Amino acid sequence: MKPTLPAKLLQTLGPWRNAPAWHIAFSGGLDSTVLLHLLANAKDLPPLSAIHVHHGLQAAADAWPAHCQSVCDALGVPLRIMRVHVQPGASLERAARDARYQAFAEVVGAGEVLLTGQHRDDQAETLLFRLLRGAGVRGLAAMPVHRPLAGGHLARPLLDISRAELEAYAQAHQLKWIEDPSNADPRYSRNYLRHRVLPVLTDRWPQAVSSLSRAAEHLGEAQGLLDELAQIDLRAADQPSCFTWLHLPSLALAPLLELSDARQRNALRHWLTPLTRLPDSDHWASWHSLRDARGDAQPLWRLADGELHRCGERIWWVPAACSEFSHATLSWPHPQNPLELPGNGQLALTGEIPAGPLEIRYRQGGEIIEVPGRGRRDLKRLLNECGLPRFVRGRLPLLYRGDQLLAVPTLAGLWANPVDDWQLHWMPRTCDQGLS
Structure with missing residues (x-):
């Protein structure tokens, strides 16, 4: 006997039944309305609430918070309405998504779960969209069923449910939902795929949506295996540096050079993913230039959120937040106090x-x-002797009395001060990802 929609949903959500709270991302559209209705009528669940994010991108959206409030009131579910500012940019869709998920991250507490309503048809659209953009395996795995979010989790319990099933449930329970006018605009790539491409595919192959969704699952498994391989390869390269006080992510280069080009890229993608947005395939030539540079060279690879430096036989990640500082001379009138x-x-x-x-x-x-x-x-010769990475040398604060260089911070120099009864200590800037 085929399980009912409520039974399928609760089975999917089984791993999170003991979470401190569940939050539903409630746009007021079909999918989130069905998800909210299903869970509001279920029993023995964690405390349930809804979040509506108002992007302020179209006039019609001004009426949506009131609609969402009335739906939540009728179901007895608390609603939080969050207004966000969408940064202008090349992709309005991406900017709106970033603003939305930033808002969600502010709400989700430790161990709590955010539930979103993406369904099987959305998954098929995502796979097609990313395939046409030339995405790799990670991108073609489309949307995962769950992933970390802030201190908790994001779960998509409807990914195995078709839009047709959601519509049938909504009609059977006489639910009312919002139809976003922008969803019909074919100028947006996803709408074009939804209204112009997928109908043609399903006319020729009726199971196209299911097949595409299943392909995304297979690619997700493949990406999982690639991640496991990357962890094995990175374990060999994750050797401590001589400058642990920098607290910057770094890897020994020699173990990476023993790998094939494909395994190098796989390991680096895994290592860089939490640090920066990754480049497209054409820009990976910069990795080869950095990797193959002479040992005495100091190449770097500029990425979206920072730089990858090679210093000798080691590569270092320097986040953009750590790049800028003031080079101005500072007087130290009260040296008994930190400066x-x-x-x-x-x-x-x-x-x-x-x-x-x-x-x-x-x-x-x-x-x-x-x-x-x-x-x-x-000083340059001394810094070369101790092997201090060059990207740090320009940041070294030097202690002067008049024209006399008295001291370099003890962390960097590896040599004693001219006298043994005092020392200069540098505590580098705290950044999100290093120099802390």
Whole structure:
């Protein structure tokens, strides 16, 4: 006997029955209306609430919060209405989605679940759309049934349900829903696929939507295997650096060079995915340039949210948030207190404070410092000896008294200060992904 729609839904949601709370992303459209109705009438579920995100992109949308409120009131489900600002850009659809999911992330607490109403037809559209854009396996896996969101989870319990089944349920229960006028506009790629392409495909192949959705599942399994392979390959490359105080993601290059080109790209995609938006296939030539550069070169690969640097036999990820800081000279009138460096962390002196006046400057080239037992030495040569990555060297705060370079932070130099009764300590800036 074929299971009913409520039974299928509750079976899919089984793994999250003990979550602290469930939130429904409630647009007021068909799919989220059916999802809300199904769960509002189920028993023994976690506390249920709804979230309506108002994007403010069209005049018709101004009436939707009131509709959603009336539906939720009738079902006894609390509703939170969130108004967001959609950043202008090349893709309005993507900008609206980003704003929407940012709002969702603000609501979902630890262990809680956000439920969205995408269904089997949406999955087929997503696969076609990404296929036509030349997506890789990860993209062609389309929408996962669940993924992490903030401190909780996002779940799509209707992905195995067709739009026709949802419409039949809505009509049987006399539900009313919003028809977004923009969903009929063929200028949007997904609408074009929905109204112009998929009807032609299903006319020739009636099971096209089911087949496309099943293909996305197979590709999801394939991506899972690629992720497992990447974890194995990265385990060998995830060796600690000599500069653990940087707290920047980094990998040893030698284990990666032992892999085929395809496995290198797979490992790097897995490693970079939580750090940045990945480039398209044409831009992976930059990885080859960085990988194959001479050992004494300092190549970098600029990506959407930061830079990948190669320093010797190691690659480092430097997020964009850590790139800019003030190079201005700073006086340090009270060296007994820590000194804030704009965009570059904090300095502190320990031990007997050297006589002033003291200043903090940054490298200009040609600096000379007194090294115990070695005399006056060129700072550049000393930094080369200790192998400090070059992307850090320009950030090193240098302690001066007049024209005399007194000290370089102990973290970087690996050599003692001219006297042993004080030290200069640098605590680099805290970033989301490094230099913390």
